[in-house]
Amino acid sequence: MAPRVLISDKLSPAAVQIFKDRGIEVDFQPDLGKDKDRLAEIIGQYDGLAIRSATKVTPKILQKADRLKVIGRAGIGVDNVDLPAATAKGVIVMNTPFGNSITTAEHAIAMMFALAREIPAADASTQAGKWEKNRFMGVEVTAKTLGIIGCGNIGSIVAERGVGLKMKVIAFDPFLSVERALDLGVEKVELDDLLARADFITLHTPLTEKTKNILSAQNIAKTKKGVRIINCARGGLVDEAALRAALDSKHVAGAAFDVFAVEPAEQNPLFGHPNVVCTPHLGAATNEAQENVALQVAEQMSDYLLTGAISNAVNFPSITAEEAPKLKPFIELAEKLGSFAGQLTDTDIKTVHIVYEGAVADQKVKALTSAAVAGLLRPMLSEVNVVSAPTVAKERGIVIEETTRAATGDYDSLITVTVVTDTLERAISGTVFADGRPRIVNIKGINVDAEFAPSMIYVTNEDKPGFIGRFAGLLGDAGLNIATFALGRDHLGGDAIALVAVDGTVPAEVLGKVQALPQVKAARALVF
Numbered sequence: 001m002a003p004r005v006l007i008s009d010k011l012s013p014a015a016v017q018i019f020k021d022r023g024i025e026v027d028f029q030p031d032l033g034k035d036k037d038r039l040a041e042i043i044g045q046y047d048g049l050a051i052r053s054a055t056k057v058t059p060k061i062l063q064k065a066d067r068l069k070v071i072g073r074a075g076i077g078v079d080n081v082d083l084p085a086a087t088a089k090g091v092i093v094m095n096t097p098f099g100n101s102i103t104t105a106e107h108a109i110a111m112m113f114a115l116a117r118e119i120p121a122a123d124a125s126t127q128a129g130k131w132e133k134n135r136f137m138g139v140e141v142t143a144k145t146l147g148i149i150g151c152g153n154i155g156s157i158v159a160e161r162g163v164g165l166k167m168k169v170i171a172f173d174p175f176l177s178v179e180r181a182l183d184l185g186v187e188k189v190e191l192d193d194l195l196a197r198a199d200f201i202t203l204h205t206p207l208t209e210k211t212k213n214i215l216s217a218q219n220i221a222k223t224k225k226g227v228r229i230i231n232c233a234r235g236g237l238v239d240e241a242a243l244r245a246a247l248d249s250k251h252v253a254g255a256a257f258d259v260f261a262v263e264p265a266e267q268n269p270l271f272g273h274p275n276v277v278c279t280p281h282l283g284a285a286t287n288e289a290q291e292n293v294a295l296q297v298a299e300q301m302s303d304y305l306l307t308g309a310i311s312n313a314v315n316f317p318s319i320t321a322e323e324a325p326k327l328k329p330f331i332e333l334a335e336k337l338g339s340f341a342g343q344l345t346d347t348d349i350k351t352v353h354i355v356y357e358g359a360v361a362d363q364k365v366k367a368l369t370s371a372a373v374a375g376l377l378r379p380m381l382s383e384v385n386v387v388s389a390p391t392v393a394k395e396r397g398i399v400i401e402e403t404t405r406a407a408t409g410d411y412d413s414l415i416t417v418t419v420v421t422d423t424l425e426r427a428i429s430g431t432v433f434a435d436g437r438p439r440i441v442n443i444k445g446i447n448v449d450a451e452f453a454p455s456m457i458y459v460t461n462e463d464k465p466g467f468i469g470r471f472a473g474l475l476g477d478a479g480l481n482i483a484t485f486a487l488g489r490d491h492l493g494g495d496a497i498a499l500v501a502v503d504g505t506v507p508a509e510v511l512g513k514v515q516a517l518p519q520v521k522a523a524r525a526l527v528f
C-alpha cells in the first residue's frame with residue numbers, strides 16, 4: 001500500500017507534486033492545521049504529516065496518530081511540535097534548516113531599514129495626503145553598530161549583509177567560534193557588551209529555556225539609549241511589556257517585530273506604539289523560500305517513507321539514501337540481538353552495552369544502538385520503536401553505553417549486545433554475512449552459527465550424551481518440524497547451548513517437556 005501524507009498547512013503546491021511523483025498518496029488541506037479536533041479525528045489515516053507553523057502537533061494529536069512515521073516541518077522552528085511526545089511515539093520529526101534562511105535574514109534587514117527610516121508610518125501619512133516632510137527624520141545605518149544575538153544560519157547571513165552595509169557588526173552566541181566570527185567579519189562579544197554598544201539589536205536564536213526573555217526588563221535597561229530592536233526569530237525572546245515601557249520612556253527608539261509571544265497576535269503590548277513596526281510572522285514568506293522548503297520537505301519525507309533515508313531529523317541521526325541500504329541489515333541484526341537479549345531477561349535491566357567492532361563501527365552506530373534498544377524493550381513494551389527506544393530506556397533508568405573499535409576476531413563486522421541486570425550479565429554477538437542475512441555467532445561466550453527465524457527454541461544444557469536425541473524426539477512427537485539446529489559448548493562436558501528454528505509456534509507444554517529433560521538447565525521459546 002502506498003504511504004499517505006497529509007499536508008495541513010499552507011505549503012507550496014510544489015510539495016503535492018513531489019509526493020505524487022514519488023508514488024505517495026497526498027491529501028492537501030491547507031487550513032486543517034487550525035482545526036485541531038478535525039486533525040485529531042483524521043490523523044490516524046496518515047504515515048506522514050507536512051506542516052508549517054499553524055499546525056500544533058500536541059500529545060493529543062500524536063495519541064491518535066497510530067500510523068504516523070514522520071512529521072515534516074517546511075521551515076526551521078519545530079516549537080509547534082511536541083518533540084518528546086513525537087519521539088516517545090516513534091515519529092521522526094524533520095525540518096528544512098536552510099530553505100528560508102536568506103529570506104528571513106532579508107526580512108530582518110528590511111525591518112531594520114523600516115525602523116531607521118520610519119517607512120511604514122511615513123507611507124501611511126503620505127497616503128493619507130499629509131505630506132509630513134519634517135515629521136520623519138531617520139538615521140543612517142552606515143557605521144552604526146549592529147548587535148546580533150544568535151549567529152547561526154540566519155544570524156550569519158544578517159551579519160554578512162550588515163558588513164556589506166558598512167555597519168560594525170558584533171555578535172553574542174556562545175557557540176560561535178572565533179574563526180567563524182573572523183570569517184564573517186564579526187566581533188564576538190558577551191551579551192552585556194552587545195547590549196551596551198549596539199545601535200540596532202537583532203535576535204536570531206531559537207526559543208529555549210536559556211533564551212526565553214533574553215531581552216528582559218533588566219537587559220533592556222542595559223541597552224544604549226536610542227537602540228532599535230528587531231525580532232524575526234521567535235516570540236518570547238523579548239519581554240514585550242518591558243519593551244513597551246522602554247519605548248514609552250523613549251529609552252528604546254523603535255522596535256520591529258515579526259514574531260510574538262502569542263500568535264496569531266490579535267492583541268499585543270507593542271501594538272499601537274508609533275515607533276513599532278509589525279508583520280504577521282512573514283519572515284519566511286517569499287515565493288523562493290516557500291518553494292525551497294516545500295520541495296525539500298516533500299523530498300525528505302518521501303525518502304524516509306520509501307527508502308528509510310533520514311535527513312534533517314531533529315530527533316534521530318541522519319541516514320543518507322546511500323547509507324540506508326548498507327545500514328538496513330545491521331539495523332535488523334542490532335534489533336534482533338536486542339530482542340534476543342530482551343526475551344531472555346526477566347528482571348530489571350540496569351545497563352545495555354553495545355560494542356561495534358570492525359567495518360560496522362564506521363556506520364551510523366547511534367541508529368544501530370537505537371535499533372538494539374528497541375529490540376531489547378519490545379518484549380516488554382510492544383509500542384516502542386527505533387525512534388522512541390532511547391527515550392523510553394532513559395525513562396526507565398536504563399543506561400545505554402556504546403563502544404566502537406577495530407575488528408579483533410574473525411568477523412569483518414561484529415555487534416555485541418550485553419545486558420546487565422542486578423543478578424546477571426549476558427552478552428550476545430552477531431554479524432551480517434555476505435548474503436546480507438544477520439547471524440548469531442556467540443551467546444554468553446559460546447560460539448554458535450545460527451540464523452534468526454520467526455520461531456526458535458533456545459536451550460542451555462549440560463554437554464552430556466543423549467540430549468540431542470531426546471530433544472529432537474520430543475519436538476517430533478509434538479509435530480514441530482525442525483528447520484535448523486545450531487549447537488555450541490564452552491568445553492567438552494561443560495555448558496552447552498542449542499538454538500533451534502522450528503516451523504510454527506512452540507506450545508507451552510512442549511517447552512515444559514524440553515525444560516524437564518535431564519540435562520536441560522533452561523529452555524525458552526523465542527520469536528523474531
Ligand SMILES: NC(=O)c1ccc[n+]([C@@H]2O[C@H](COP(=O)([O-])OP(=O)(O)OC[C@H]3O[C@@H](n4cnc5c(N)ncnc54)[C@H](O)[C@@H]3O)[C@@H](O)[C@H]2O)c1
Nearest residue numbers: 077104150151152153154173175204205206232233283284
Ligand atoms: N520569522 C520567521 O518566519 C522565521 C523564519 C525562519 C526561522 N525563524 C527562527 O529564527 C531562529 C534562528 O534560526 P536559524 O536557522 O538561524 O537557527 P540556527 O540554529 O542556525 O541558529 C541559532 C543560533 O542561536 C545560537 N544560540 C542558541 N542559544 C543561544 C543563547 N542562549 N544565546 C545566544 N545564542 C544562542 C546558536 O548557537 C545558533 O548559532 C529560530 O528560532 C527560527 O525558528 C523565524
Ligand SMILES: O=C(O)[C@H](O)COP(=O)(O)O
Nearest residue numbers: 052053054075076077284
Ligand atoms: O521557523 C520557521 O521556519 C519560520 O518561523 C517560518 O514559519 P512559517 O512556515 O509558519 O512561515
